[in-house]
Amino acid sequence: MTAGMATPAAPVLSVRNLTTTFSTSAGRVAAVDDVSFDVMPGEVLGVVGESGSGKSVTLRSIMRLIHSPGQVTGSATWHGRDLLGLSERELRKVRGGEIAMIFQEPTTALNPVLPVGLQIEENLKAHTPLDRAGRRLRAIELMNLVGIPEPERRLRDYPHQFSGGMRQRAMIAISLASNPRLLLADEPTTALDVTIQDQILKLLLELKRELGMSVVFVTHDLGVVAATCDRLAVMYAGRIVESGPVRAVFEEPRHAYTRGLLGSVPRSGAERTMLLSIEGTPPSLAAIPTGCAFNPRCSFATDICRRDKPQLSPIDGGRLVACHHHDQVAAAGSPIA
């Protein structure tokens, strides 16, 4: 099942039936369960979910960052080649070169014992034919691009000498070094203060425009999705439950979980009223309910929901939803309209 599109353009990344399982003391558990989606050229796709939804694992699975005992099956087709089937050597060329990834904690994602300039140049050395002088110039260019002041001086600084926001910019500079076509961003602003988050988000959008990249943006913050993404996919218990253009989904959510998430965010004009909250907690991956995984917490659930797992099916407007009663959910209205 594909995240359908209205335009005839071909997707740059096509993920099909991605499934990632881990063996735990409770048996084999699926963190990502049969996930399929497309990423269109030049778009920002938001992947939204809470803890245990599988959103970060999805990104890591695509980049083959999952180590055993985790197992990944399915396909992730990038410009005609399946990333999951590439040899180590070919994968190395793609990773960091055509596809880049940035993480939530720049403190742990940057090498603490190497100066930042060197880390940028390492990327350039691996993926571009530039010589030493060329690499240094490009590194300074990149630092300017991401807004790090005094780049010539900062090239020699170590990650701990940068503040949180600057470190995130440094990480972006490293990942953009070889002009990737696709950026995978795993909660890059979650750990940042709101004014810094604002700077980084606007920077990412600007860079996306200038470099013509596509972005997959994993987050739990619907506000960030509204501010940056063109389309979104909502994940719950390892599966995509709804996807489509951001505006359409926000104005008319068709899955009860999406609706609940939108209602959980406080919005202006309704101060000190009860928030629309979702009862209960996300299920442990080892004990996912039969039928629709969301049914114990869903106010629209009926018997069929407890028996049959709903499949992601297309509806108008390039949207997909996995819900037996999506019409009812739509009729109940959007909490933010």
Next chain:
Amino acid sequence: MTLAAPAPVTTRRRLRVGRLPATAVAGGVILLISLFLGLFPQLVAPYDPTVFDYNALLAAPSGAHWFGTDSFGRDVFTRVVYAYGLDLQIAVFATIPSFIIGTIVGALVGYSGPLVQAIFGRIVDAVITFPFLVLVIAIVAVLGPGLVNMYIAVGVVGWVFYARLVSAEVRVQKRLDYADAGRVMGYRPWRIIFLHLLPNSITPAIVYLMTDMALAILLGSSLGYLGLGAQPPASEWGVQIADGKNFMSTAWWIGVFPGIAIVITGLGFSLLGDGLAELLRTKK
């Protein structure tokens, strides 16, 4: 920021017997048997440990004497069994006092301010600079040989190790929010230290206690070997090994079997300690 769900991790499946770790069960079994032998040696040992049998001096292991006899004709098996009581006593008396004193002092120091901790740090440095055995021997040499003096000597020096473990852990726990929650609740410091922090800080000390018991037996045996601990004709493994040292090539069984008993009992403590560490590990 949201706490990410812990990624599903495979833990190496540790062997379990029922709900207990296999190591704890194995260690427990060994120690229970040891305890039984210590309390009721007469039920297992075929002979009287003090009786000399001049007809069977230095006899090799046989049907009548499973572990052979020593230079006085005493049955080695009997003596090894009778030694359980004394050596287990050493394991307990040479460790528990240090454990108790060290834990209390450690908890208080861990909760105190920088000055107290600095002073304590210097005490620890002073004690650990010297080899433990040398310190104990020095004190015993002053007080005179004998087990009680050995207990005193070990107590004077040994509490420092427990105090160090406990104070380090208490320092960590003190920074956690539940300690602050106790203070905001208006609980007095003694309550916070002993009823809240200590239960969460004592696991390293308990595990060390198990190892320490094994080491205490070795210590007792070493001192016994040197003539500074249990005095002959007491049945104590170290004393027996000392007895056997002159006969290593001619009557090896005199010294080797007590040695094996030390190893097995020490192993029992170690296994139990390992199992306890796993049992007591805080779940998150």
Next chain:
Amino acid sequence: MSPLPQKVLISAQEVSKEFRLPQTLGRRLRGQPPLAVHALNGVTFTLHHGETLGIVGESGCGKSTLARCLVRLLDCDDGKVLFEGKDIAALAGPDLRAFNRRAQMIFQDPYSSLNPRMTVRQMLNEALSVHRMRPRAKIPARIDELLDLVRLPADAADRYPHEFSGGQRQRIGIARALAVEPEVLVADELVSALDVSVQAQVVNLLLQLQEQLNLTVVFVAHDLRLVRHISHRVAVMYLGRIVEIGPTEQLFSSPRHPYTRALLDAAPELDPGTRSTKVAARGELPSPINLPKGCAFHTRCPHAFERCAIERPILSPRGPAHEAACHLTAFGLPSAAPIAEDTVGS
């Protein structure tokens, strides 16, 4: 929204607090005092009975330090905190315990704020018996009541913290605080560590409890939307000072301080239609070790002028119960002259 003529419960006056860093050899040789993190730099405000005061700010603003000073987990270096007119720093022994009973705190991290080796029953029992809230015979019933109050099942009492989810643990923390029947509840980032849907549950619970038990709440958070939703009044902090304080709606609809404006502009709206490429505030947060002279915000403020770098502005009135600390007294007024355009940039 009810007016606020209620009595003042807590009054903070020029509260200051710094955390000394270890002295380095270099500084000692040069005869300089050790560096310090200036967490609080003269915070003044009042808390009225029955209201929810939101305290909002980014890292290094000192809001968590302030929360701890209010319940005397930390002692202020300068200034004082008055509870019902009495300086809490002067309290000791039974008076201090009586104060603790009346001003409680709930913590941010659900994983470290509960003792892992105590069951819920043991925790609540302890709180109830140390403060003699109930005779021994009535305690079990009271424990059931408290669990019911925070919407936890009765069988939760005999379980350990690790058997609960993050949201449930926060409820247990709330139950523990409520066991001593406080008048003031200081919530330090109560829901920041929770998933969005769970945040909503706990926030709803807090709103209900406040109504039911007539609590006064200090809600410290970095999430503007949450603070706006739950507070009667809001104080915005930056680098250890309050830069603006006022009734929630007024503050959010017409902020009178450039930093408040920047915070509001930076917080992503849930409306996909309103997107802007302009950055709300440029530059980095200065380090609380080296406070900028004059106004703490002047290094990043698009409207800063010479006076801002020299003289520190004090909180002055802008409207009824609304104060801001800015030399531009007309900032934020709809009729004010257009101010210099924000620069786009890093």
